[in-house]
Amino acid sequence: MVDNRYATALVIGSVLSLLATVYLSVAVGTQHWYQYRGYPPDPQPHNSAANTSDLVKEFLHGDFDEKSYSDTMLRLNGTLGLWWRCIMVPSETHWYKEPDPKMASRCVSFTLPQQFASKYKEPGNESSGEDLLRTYMWRCQFLLPLVALALVFLSSLVGVCACLCRSVTPTMGVGVLHLLAGLCSLGTVCCFLAGLDLLHRDPAVDGAFGWSLYLALISSPLQMMAAALFLWAARSHRKSYTRMTAYRVA
Template identity: 75%
Template sequence: MVDNRYATALVIGTVLSLLATVYLSVAVGTQQWYQYRSPPMKREASNLTGLIDEFSNGEIDEKTYSDIMYRQNGTLGLWWRCILVPSQYHWYKVPELKLETRCVSFTLPQQFALKYKHPGNPSSEEDLLRTYLWRSQFLLPLVSLALVFLSGLVGVCACLCRSFTPTIGVGVLHLLAGLASLGSVCCFLAGMDLLHQHFMPPDGVEGSMGWSLYLALISFPLQMMAATLFLWAAKSHRKSYTRMTAYRVA
């Protein structure tokens, strides 16, 4: 028999865990982790066409696509890089003012590619710190989601076995998942700061955090609160069960 307080804690913890999972999943799949605001620039349609074609090339180096993002109101995500371009542009006329988003995904080899002290220059010194920060920022959210999924399996097993003990494992897994989510945000921000130190945006270009990053950041306290509720319910129920057993024996 489970006390109503513990059952309520489990329900609230489950809801918080589901919210955190949805927020983190949306954050991983969207490209609004970091965004640039560029001043309006007049550019010929032929030059703009070449710029977009160059940006769409999946083999361009970090310096090239970063420079285009600086100038074209770019946004960056864990798996995407995007720029704003005119919805219709031709070589024989000036581009229209209506803009649309053009996105290109990072390939898996690009996610594991080495970073350099001078972005885009393979002959320069390797920047191992930025390399591992970049790799961690997209691996840690996947680790977090995997831990939450594993905790869900443990919870289902606990229900089937009618045991409260595995709830401790659910709480620990959520605790680790929350730390992984926070680590991803920290790695991303640290990596962006180092990139801007080595390759500064032009004057007039402003960078700011996007809503996708805030979603990932919100998932951290939700996962921690869920972990706290699961651990409290398991620990308190265990103490209550022990006292009840001792009372019956006496």
């Protein structure tokens, strides 16, 4: 038998866990982690129509080169995510040239080998040597959210088993798994920000954090709050059960 306080804590924790999972899943699948704002105005613009077309072709179909696609995103106000890199290009128009064409986003996904590719001290220059810090931060920002989602999925299985067994004891494990998932979500954001800061050492690079990053950031405290509720319910229920057993024996 579960007290109403514990049942309420379990329900609220489950809702928080669901919200955190949805937020993290949306953040991982979208590309709005970082928005580039481009270079300052130039009296002789370098991104003319022909040059822009070449940049777009190289970005979409060229070889994977960190410096090349980073510069292109900077020039064309692109966005960067954990799985996607995007640029803004004029959308398809009619035969006449519009004075203010509508812009559309063109995206390319990072393949699995690209996610595990080595990073160099000078982006795009293999002779500069591998930058181990950036390499492992990039890999961690890719792996940690997947680990967090896997932990939440495992905790949900443990929770279902607890419901079937009509026991609150496994809830302690559910809380620990949610705590680890929250730490993984927080680690994802930290690795992304640190890796981005190491990549763009040039202070002239301008940009802003996107809503996808904030969703991932919000999911971490939600998972930790859910973990705290699960741990409290399990611990309090165990104390009450122990006291009740001792009273009956006495």
